[in-house]
Amino acid sequence: MGQGQSGESKHVTTEQLSHELALKFAKRCFTPLELYSFQDVFKSLAEHQDHIAYVKEDTIARFLEIPDIIGVSSVVFQMASYLGAFPFGQDAPVVLGFEQMIMVVVIMTERYQRVLKKGHRDRTKLLFRSLAVFDRKEHQKESEDDSGDKASVTEAEAPRSHAQGFAVDAATNDEDEEDDDDLALAALESLDAIEVFRHGDAPIAQASIPSDNLKKLIMLLLLIAPLNSQESLARHAERLSGENLEGLRRTADNILAAFVNVEKFPGVKIHQFNTVIPISFPFLFNGFNPLFEHFLFSKNIDFTKRKDGSKAPPVIDPQVDQPLLPQTGEILDLNVLSQLSFFIPGETLFRRLRLLYSGGDAGFSLGSFETRVFNWRAPTILLVSGNRISDPPTGGQERAFTDTLHPKRFPDSSKSEHVVFGVYVAQPWRQTHKECFGDSDTLLFQLEPVHEVFHASTINTDYVSFTKPPSSHSGISFGCPHPKAKQTAGLSAHVNLGAVSLMLDSSFEFGVFTHNYTMGGGAFHNSQTRRNDFQDRFEIESLEVWGCGGDAEAEQQRQRWAWEEREAEALTSRRTYLQEGTIFTKKLS
Structure with a gap:
């Protein structure tokens, strides 16, 4: 039976496989209510052209409340346009229709783990590809080296890329990096279509993330880091004005410096990305989870309505109204x-x-x-x-x-x-x-x-x-x-x-x-x-x-301080008593 399915899958198109994977993700990664909400959200956001429903860059940015001032909307849309093609990165960028947005939300919220048990690595390499551009100059140089003369590499002959290329002055050693993407392999294996994977996605060693794009994304990640599920990003608008905005930029510069020296290199290579993130930024992309979960909660659905027609009391998260930082320090903000x-x-x-x-x-x-x-x-x-x-x-x-x-x-x-x-x-x-x-x-x-x-x-x-x-x-x-x-x-x-x-x-x-x-x-x-x-x-x-x-630790410390204060007062009283007794004795003598 398995051999029969494998033989048939050779004649299945990538579009059919993408459709099948989207259905599988939707069924197993979303609850029925989440899927219903997602359908309603997509319907409310979608544009229509030639019977195709899709979402645009400014629509996604407006829905997620991504601030214009940091200029990151195009970067997020580039990521989504690549992830929407999963697991066929060579087809990116794609129009973000309903099934493509399922892919985006599943990957950005890490819900793919419910299906891809063998995708043992995290989404780091996939996110790198979604941010990176293909360096056509490096590819042309390699082609010249392989042929022994100056071979002309036309755009049609070059591997497809999801974004326009740019030149990297000096490449790092990426020989130890494999081109295989574990998540894509796991996805195709789940469809019994593993043999269609090796099709012309741009070699990852020839890709690089422009430093300016990465800085903009880091600024967004700093903003969304404290988000709770369903929490609006607009609640943190005060961080985007005056000195707070300048501080946000400085912090992003310090983080960017962990990946690349911007004075020497214009972009970040996969080796730097894979080396730095596990050691210094294991939770860098965690903020994407609550941000993209907004697609799974429709404002048109009344979640407080009960079967009998009455309304349930609203669920209030007591933490949301508490300040992220009760007081700022001279260093910590x-x-x-x-x-x-x-x-x-x-x-x-x-x-x-x-x-x-x-x-x-x-x-x-x-x-x-x-x-x-x-x-x-x-x-x-x-x-x-x-x-x-x-x-x-x-x-x-x-x-x-x-x-x-x-x-x-x-x-x-x-x-x-x-x-x-x-x-x-x-x-x-x-x-x-x-x-x-x-x-x-x-x-x-x-x-x-x-x-x-x-x-x-x-x-x-x-x-x-x-x-x-x-x-x-x-x-x-x-x-x-x-x-x-x-x-x-x-x-x-x-x-x-x-x-x-x-x-x-x-x-x-x-x-x-x-x-x-x-x-x-x-x-x-x-x-x-x-x-x-x-x-x-x-x-x-x-x-x-x-x-x-939390409060328990603070109360424990307060009690300890109170005990020490009482002990200090008692010690002072004993010393005073002894001193007064000594003085009184001397007067009697």
Whole structure:
């Protein structure tokens, strides 16, 4: 029976297979109510020409409330026009009819996983293809190399592409990338039509995402990162004006820098895309899920009407009306919060962060840090920003700090003067006396000027140390060997910095981030994109710690603070009582 189906499928057109897959997706990926809503939404949005119903770019942008100011509508439409052709990318771009939009929504909401059990990879490569353009110059060069002379490659002879091409100045090594798309293969296998896959989709190594398009998409992803299901994007319109908009652009630039140096290369290749996303942006595209789920909820359907004609009380999500960030910090704002959600699950961040410590308010000292942070019994996020120290240092304090570091200095990581680093610490903070604390969930990261996440190693466990005087080189460090109890003869006067580490001195005046690629990594893994030695020495401008958790964690901390306050008052009362008793005794004598 299987052989018969396979033999028949050779004579089936790609249009017929696409139709069959769309029906399969609609039946198994949508509930009956969702499918009914989708049909109603599509009907309300569709244009008609020659008996063909389809949706246009501006219609999709208006329905999803994509803001015009960031200019991303054409990028989203390009993605949809490619995904609508799934699994036959060579047919893109396609007119977005009913069946094509089923493909788009199923892929953008990741519901394809309900059907394509063997599509074990995520949609990253498919999204890359939907964003990329085909580099015809590179293809022509390869054709010339293969033929030994200048072969003329006409547009008709070149593989089809879903967008016009552009030239990439320098290509990365993509030899290890396969052209096969796991999701497309799984889709065709589910239809018993695997043999029709290998048809002329442009080789992925010859494709590249224009940097400007990727930046626009990143701005949109930053906006939609906190969206809940059915939540309107218009609710976050305040992030698109004035300083908020400029901050959104700056954050997008920092994220784009993780993929490509825009001063040298005009686009992002598949090798960079596949290398950066799993490490630094595993949740980058999560915002597409609630955004495209809007197609599954029709405003023309009254979901509150009961069978008896009465109306059910509206379901209100208590979280929606709570602010995404109860208060902004000197470093953390809504844009940086969305940036964090690209590698820390959003459910632990949005509406759940509380400012525990800010150096500008509480004072830059280990004591105030300890008082305000150590009672939090849930994960925390430390953020530190500063400006680069000149080389050689100019002020006396700068020179004193640099004297504690090894005289061999690595180059700066970038031309930018301003830097932002951070650490996600899953365990409660404590003072360390002999060994570091933390676990493999600890994350060391840079947010500005280049976004990158350095994951913890399981071999070296020097994750976090918090040491106070008289320990040598006291302060807070991440990825550094624990400082010795005290300075003794024969020990180096220089701080022992880890291969990938961040160290803040005891006065919170200066910090240093080190990436010793040559050493081969320590408590945190080396960068996979910046394979060189660099070091950023900076004067601390802002330092803050945010607690991850809800009301239960906050109440626990409040009770702990109240207990400590009562203990302190009781201790003061006892001391006063003893002092007054001593004075009274002396008077009697």
